[in-house]
Amino acid sequence: MSTRLSLSLGGLALVVLLFLGVNLLAGLGLSGARVDLTAEKLYTLSPGTKSLLGNVKEPLAFRFVFSDKLTAGVPALKTYAQRVRDLLGEFARQSKGKIALEFVDPEPFSDDEDEAVKAGLQGASLDIASGRQVYFGLVAKNAGGRQEVIPFFETEKERFLEYDLARIVHSLAETKKPIVGLVGDMPLEFGPGGMMAAMRGQSRPYAVMEQLRQFFDIKTVRGDAQAIDDDVTVLIVAQPQTLSESMLYAIDQYVLKGGKALVFVDPLAEWATGSPEMGMMPLGIGLPPGAFTMLGAWGVDMEKGKFVADRELAVPVSTGDLPGMRRRVVAYPAWMTLTDAQRSKDDVVTARLGNLNMGTAGAFTKKEGAKITFTPLLTSSDQGQLLNVDAIGFRPDPEAVFAALKPGGERQVLAVRISGTVATAFPDGPPKPKDEEKKDGEKKDEATKEEAPKRPHLAASSQPANLILVGDSDFLDDRFWVREQDFLGRRMLVPFAGNGDFVVNAVDNLTGSGELIGLRGRSSGQRPFEALDRLRRQAGERFLAEEQALQKRLTDTQRKLDELKGKEKPGAAQTLSDEEKQALDGFRAEMLKTRKELRAVQHNLNRDIERVGAWLKFLNIGLVPILVIAGALGLAYWRRKKAVA
Template identity: 40%
Template sequence: MKKLMYSSAGLLLIALAFLAFNLFSSLSLSGARLDLTEQKLYTISAGTEQILAELEQPIELDFFFSDTTAKDLPALRNYAKRVEEMLKAYQRAADGKIQLRIIDPAPFSEDEDKAAEFGLQGIPLQQGGDQLYLGLAGKNAQGDTQVIPFFALDQEEFLEYELSRLVQSLAKPERPVVGVLSGLPINGGFDMQARQPTPPWMVMEEIRQLFKIESLKADIDLIPEQVSVLLLIHPKQLPEQTLYAIDQFVLRGGKLLAFVDPFSEADTQAGMPGEMAIDKSSSLTPLFKAWGLRMVPDKVLGDGSYAMSVSMGQGQRAVRHAAWLSLPKNALDQDDISTAALENLTVATAGILEPLEGAKTRFIPLLQSSQYAMPFDAKRFGLLQNPEELIRELQPTGERYAIAARISGPAQSAYPDGIEGRKDGLKQADSINVIAVADTDLLTDRMWVQVQDFFGQRIPQPWADNAAFAINALDNLSGSDALISVRSRGRFTRPFEVVEAIQRDAEVRFREKEQALQARLADTEQKLAALQRSDDPSKALELTPEQQATVRQFLQEKVKIRKELREVRYQLNADIEALGRSLKFANIALVPLLLTLGVLALWLWRRRQQS
């Protein structure tokens, strides 16, 4: 046998066996993949698999990437490769229902015209240069199209969600129906003080462009079947039959976006003379309790860090309002599709949401305060004259409070025994999908947009992302449970966390010394310039021997300081370079040495066994 292995015929047989194995694997194992990335970046989720399994008709996907044009952009090429690999994974999982084409649209070609016709976004690499495309166009059997104009690198963690959303939109192209039940004049009303009608809220105009709207009455006892998302805005004092209808809608799989409020400044209903001030609060207390959360009663959130500056009137200075908050990016959940791409939101006299102890549902905060926050009594805002009082009274608790949250998971009915005349309802659900927001004022025009009238057309100019948040939430909830389950994934490009930590430590150690040297250098240069300055520019500058000696001294000091400064800046990267040398040694020398020693040890052990 050994002779055969070492003979020419044996080597030929080994080579043929190797070629046969490669041929067999290329034909029969071409779809096999092993994803060893920590966050399974190349493995589609169970939600996506469900969406693909439910495809009834074929879908065409055209992936446009300017591969030739982007030859000098390695980061973009790597990301495009990831998109392509993910699309091929979709194609394999769809079992023939997805037809994928990879297109490199050369400049001035028919493929480039096709990309432009689809509405894909071409990015010019330079002034007057070629256009670079990195987008996707999809078409279903009916000819409906959906596109992703450009795959932005900073949104790569939502790649799978965007692809699954496009596929599902092509599989079910009809616009989702949003049922709207509101206690505020969101569709316009009449201003009693100005004695003129008020226009619809701009947020509703934005929503109507993307969804079918079905208005619901406050005493409704059954949410229509065609409603896929229920939008509640200031559900104030709803009758039991309506609460039960909402309860049953959520339990049977309907999605809910609810805006409640402990003190809605948009609630301007006038009371009768002699009556007490109207109650401006709204809640879904029995439903929230059944779903494992609550809005803290009669409390308004104050925050010293995110407090907005508000005008006290013409000619008066602006003051900070601790209950009117401008929430920056770090106050928004960066892992949720409804908030991740937003920059800032504004809220006014918002409430506080918190999970109940022992709840089976999952409570995920979407909007949060800073640590410099505390609850205020809601009653005082009815008579508040000077918002500066709130800042003076603010005593931060050190806790971050939730203003909005996503609730999901198993839930019980708030009415397990039903209500009068209706005893046969659902008692529980394995999974519910609800987004609750403890503020209604964020939807009003004054909190996020300036509206200009242009020849009778209302043109919005948003300055905050409030409407985008509402639309994102509705868009996410209007998808299937499978799509909602496709959350953000890990990033393809991973940061060098150890290197970044070393860099931060080095900066802490050396930045103070660098600043001191910079100050000394600036002072030396200033003194040197003063000595070399002439009062009469027409005359040559004449220096005494003492002044010349001082100039030479300052020049030497300047060279010395610059040398020290270069040394400090070198030290900033010294630890990183040392780490790099250690890694190179480990990869180039240490690992091969260990393998060699291991092989030698195995060889010696076998020799001893044979002897």
């Protein structure tokens, strides 16, 4: 007995020592150790985010505001809030002390709530009668007092939670607005009329410029520039239709040295003149050979003189505005409205956009053997077809374009993200100036020449290229996405499509570091019971046919019953024959029987689901305690048996 007692005491002492030892080790060297056991590694930051956080130089203050007490009865929101809190904690840890994290649970009508509202957080009402607001947002500041805010963490955006937080860190770490360069034939800064019309007050900048200026500094690249300035973070190339070889070379070298670009190339630039509604031929046709050569060097092909037409995405347009023509609305397959099904859900640029409109857009394909990552952002439906621009004709006829489409089609890539190693489009070096350009160059002041020292020619990218290509410059035209309204004498732009948001998203994404650009959407933290969902679908399919047959029988019986009952006249001695009365009783009995069978089918529909649900609850709640108890009993039995032996 004393031996067994001493063994028990020794074992207990060993357990205590082991417990203390583990805690001591954890306190000394394992305090930051964590294991992510989730299937999708939800709590493991991507290498790009870790690199970004490791390079933060100035202190940042993150204030996470969540109404914890008020959301006690909303488990879904509390679960997501814990996910956000955990991720913020990981951000703070990876920043090596540069991010100071504060958690605030604002009481209703308190100073904390006032500060949250002042900072730009949005409240949500769970109880309208009480007037209490629930807050779930983030206020982040840098040492200079500049602020970034997430007004409310929406569960629908959980897949991009890491990206949104990383973008805030990158934005606050920057000391000034990124510079966006503009080059191309589309006069974005002056509007459809161009510079001369703008100087006369007859043209305004395209609406997309107003959105870009809110976030970036805009810099126009001169048409005779020999190089793109180093301070340009992102270059927007809007329809390089008449750009010189020297300018195309400047763009080429800018990309090869690691510059990021958003490029709009269009087989038919309708903004240049007319539209099918005006009954005029678009004159902005074609791109210079150098533009196609440059696309090829980037690992991309675009079929010359071909645009995408799609019967499924066709935009309704009004035709017949010319004298003697009857006005009517028809579907125009050359113009497309892209919906959720045509947008990439995994890329931050396109995942959260509304509908987008495009007109006579070109299509991209990956060049065979290209060493690039080719990621489609926007596509047509599976009914997309390539038509020759000649199909538009001098006076575009939407019905004729529709008739030119053949049955079938395939998904065409309308916008694509390119990354990786690319080559120069000028393997022989800078293009030699033409005679006229040489004469102009000889007239330039020597001081100007000294300001632009000759740069070494790059034959291949010195850093991985980061480009977004869009096969449509009309995408930027106001009439495709924004409507102008007069509000109290002031001009107000009302978007009806997400084209402007796409441009801002693309530029914002490209202005980020390489780590930020590489981030993609992550899986949601919501873990649905997939087996249960599959069972619901199977049960629904199994019982649907039977339910529909019974429902039809019930409807037919009810109709026959109503026909017989219609022959009955209140107060009459007898209006139905004995056979009809017997049939009436039979129909009533049949109706009751059918209703009973229908209820049984609906009950059976849920029975299997409830059974599996109960089994899953048992596995999640009861199985582990049972296994622990069984293990303890088994261990006790084994020890007793060993002691007796």
